[in-house]
Amino acid sequence: MTVVSTTKDTEALSFTIVSDLAAAPSRVWQIWSDPRQLEQWWGPPTWPATFEDVKLVEGAGVSYYMTGPDGTKAHGWWVITAVDEPRSIEFDDGFSDESGQPNHEMPTIKMRVDLEEISTGTRMSIQSSFATVADMDQLVTMGMIEGMTEALGQIDALLTAGSGGR
Numbered sequence: 001m002t003v004v005s006t007t008k009d010t011e012a013l014s015f016t017i018v019s020d021l022a023a024a025p026s027r028v029w030q031i032w033s034d035p036r037q038l039e040q041w042w043g044p045p046t047w048p049a050t051f052e053d054v055k056l057v058e059g060a061g062v063s064y065y066m067t068g069p070d071g072t073k074a075h076g077w078w079v080i081t082a083v084d085e086p087r088s089i090e091f092d093d094g095f096s097d098e099s100g101q102p103n104h105e106m107p108t109i110k111m112r113v114d115l116e117e118i119s120t121g122t123r124m125s126i127q128s129s130f131a132t133v134a135d136m137d138q139l140v141t142m143g144m145i146e147g148m149t150e151a152l153g154q155i156d157a158l159l160t161a162g163s164g165g166r
Contacts, residue, residue, distance in 0.1 A: 002124075003152050006145060013136055015145065016127045019152050023159045025115040028122045029086035031158060032056065032113065040158050042066075044150035047074070056083050062091075063100040077102060081110075089113045093128075107135035126152075 002019040009015070021028055031037045035051040043049040047066040054062050062078040075096040082090035090113075095106040102108075110129040115122050126148070130136035 002156050003149050006149065008136075008140070008145070010133055010136070013130045013133065014127055015130075015136065015140070016125060017145075017148055017152065018126075019124045019155065020118065020120060020122070021124055021155060021159060022121040025086045025117050025122045027159065028115050028124060031155060032089060033085075037158060041151055041154040044147045045154060047147070056080055056085065056089055058083055063096065073098070075100065087115055107131065107139055109139070 002021055003017060004020050005016075005018045007016045031041060033054060033056050035054040038051055038054055039049050042051075042064070043066040046069050049064050049066045051062065051064040058080055060080045062080070063075070064077075065073045065075045067073050075098055076094065077096045077100060078091040078093050080089065080091045082088070091111050092108055093111050094108040095103040097103060107130060112125075112127045112129075114125045114127075116125070128139075128144070130139070
């Protein structure tokens with residue numbers, strides 16, 4: 001498994017998950033920027049994601065949905081807020097309805113992804129920041145930590161296989 005640490009910080013209202021990946025940052029960048037590759041790991045194995053299009057440029061919107069084992073669809077959105085290819089991406093991440101309209105009853109997460117070159121490949125850090133402790137607790141209770149850990153656990157096979165299918 002690629003995950004080397006998870007840290008929940010209630011004072012900073014953040015959760016950080018760190019993975020070491022056996023690929024250069026430029027290759028790891030592709031699993032974020034190519035929607036077909038992103039689909040192969042964003043979401044736990046039992047909730048695969050479908051992305052229409054992904055443009056990692058500041059201000060771009062991204063919509064997706066994850067499909068559960070019973071066919072239930074959970075829709076989400078991103079707004080890209082900063083990009084430094086191939087080192088970092090920042091985006092707001094939230095839930096939406098079927099048409100892509102944000103669900104304001106659910107928390108929005110500010111996410112930052114950092115890709116750092118290390119001797120064995122890339123250290124990828126994903127920091128999720130929340131507006132309130134209640135927002136963080138709500139998403140953690142919904143299984144965010146377990147879901148992200150399972151999702152990240154799929155990346156090694158993707159990097160080994162290139163850009164093959166799920």
